[in-house]
Amino acid sequence: MNRNFLISLTTAAAVGFFSSTVAANEYEAALKGLADEQIRVWAQDPAVVAAIKDQNKTSENLSQSDIDSMDKKWRAETKGGASPMIDKVLANDTSTFLKGVKEESQGTITEIFVMDKKGLNVGQSDVTSDFWQGDEGKWKKTYAAGPDGLLIDDVEFDDSSQTYQSQVSVTIVDPETNVAIGAVTVGINVEMLE
Structure with missing residues (x-):
């Protein structure tokens, strides 16, 4: 392989990595504010807490x-055909509430x-690729971290929506005991924060 090509590729990868790190840092304060001032508020809706x-x-x-x-069943259903498990979750009251929150955000x-x-998924605005999130940071760094859990993921380009996004995840607590009962993950189009 051409040495100059490898140097160019390495330089491009380093610049790309640096750019994504800068982008994540650039929006971190706004995303934290959104988590504390909005997401934690509506995520504690009594109906969401009761469903969890x-x-x-x-x-x-x-x-x-x-x-x-x-x-495994959920993942198979995402590939097409009958999807009774997915349909049941998407039709529940929590999913209806979350779809409304998403719609009100105007993008x-x-x-x-x-x-x-x-x-495990309780409700969702859109179909997730898997049903169990318990092996991922969005759950491990929120629910498993306790009542104040917060995870702000790096900003990445999402091919399906053609937007730059970050996922913000927070713990949901029982308001009577302040004990963690679950978590929520919210995809944020960071271009809308500018």
Whole structure:
């Protein structure tokens, strides 16, 4: 392979990495403000809290094998054909509420999904690629971190929406006990923050 080509490729990769790091830092304060002033507020809606608490009761005794099986079924349904599991979640009251929040954002929010204490989807505005988020940072750094959990992911270009996005995830708590019960992840179109 041509040495000059490799040097150019390495330089381009370094510049691309630097640009994505700068972009993430550039929006971090605005995204944190959005998390604290808006997301944490509507994520604590009594209906959302009640839905998480209800699902926590049913998921309490699920084994990892049960969770893996559910996740596998969800992933298969995302590939097309019948999708009773996805349809059931998208039709529930929590998903309806989240779709309304997304719509009211007028393009700032690109997706929302709420997770229970095991990292399983409770409701969502759009279909997620998987049902179990419990192995990902968006759950591990929020629910698993306790009541003040917050994760602001790097800004990345999203091919499906053709926008630059960051995912902001926060813990959802039981307002009576201030104990973590779940989490929410919100996709933010950072171009709308300018």
